Amino acid sequence: MRKFVCAILFCLSQAISANDFSFAPAAGIVISHPKGYHTQVGFSIGVKTMYSLSDKLNHFYLSPGLSLVSRGWKDYIYDINDHKKEWICHPYYIEMPINIGYEWNINNLGLLLEAGPYIALGLFGSSEIGNDSELKISNIFSSNLYKRFDFGYKLNVGAVLHRWQITIGISHSLQKPSKDEWQEINPKDFSYHISFSYRIQ
Numbered sequence: 395m396r397k398f399v400c401a402i403l404f405c406l407s408q409a410i411s412a413n414d415f416s417f418a419p420a421a422g423i424v425i426s427h428p429k430g431y432h433t434q435v436g437f438s439i440g441v442k443t444m445y446s447l448s449d450k451l452n453h454f455y456l457s458p459g460l461s462l463v464s465r466g467w468k469d470y471i472y473d474i475n476d477h478k479k480e481w482i483c484h485p486y487y488i489e490m491p492i493n494i495g496y497e498w499n500i501n502n503l504g505l506l507l508e509a510g511p512y513i514a515l516g517l518f519g520s521s522e523i524g525n526d527s528e529l530k531i532s533n534i535f536s537s538n539l540y541k542r543f544d545f546g547y548k549l550n551v552g553a554v555l556h557r558w559q560i561t562i563g564i565s566h567s568l569q570k571p572s573k574d575e576w577q578e579i580n581p582k583d584f585s586y587h588i589s590f591s592y593r594i595q
Contacts, residue, residue: 422589
């Protein structure tokens with residue numbers, strides 16, 4: 395892992411000094427829908443970078459990024475009196491995707507296709523069941539109910555027009571997030587996302 399991170403940092407240091415490097419503040423909507431659970435809407439906000447691997451008009455590029463991402467899920471459970479209650483969980487992560495992409499340029503329009511792995515570190519997140527304050531958990535990570543480290547992959551398509559970029563795609567975790575008292579549940583994240591960014595060169 396250390397060698398991998400050092401390699402990424404080296405690529406970024408080389409890219410920053412190059413003319414074909416750009417970065418873009420980005421924000422978007424995340425729609426999480428783990429298998430067997432109900433949809434929960436979250437957000438992402440951060441920055442993405444692009445380093446062209448060729449000086450041709452149509453070219454491959456490397457695109458690492460760093461974002462604060464809100465995921466989540468919703469389920470329904472029944473208490474001992476057979477009353478239905480809504481269970482909502484909101485984990486928040488610092489996420490670093492490392493995508494490889496290809497950009498086609500047609501007149502003033504750029505079309506993007508990119509894919510790659512991501513790693514994420516859980517920061518905080520809450521769990522609530524109905525309005526019962528005794529069942530509320532303020533931090534699922536420090537309570538040892540959720541694993542802090544997550545990893546998976548992303549697939550994106552997008553378009554660029556006058557430096558404005560829109561991207562839609564999917565994100566799929568490859569790890570079961572729950573542990574200990576939550577070992578029996580498996581809300582492995584699968585989400586759709588749409589993001590907007592502005593390239594600064």
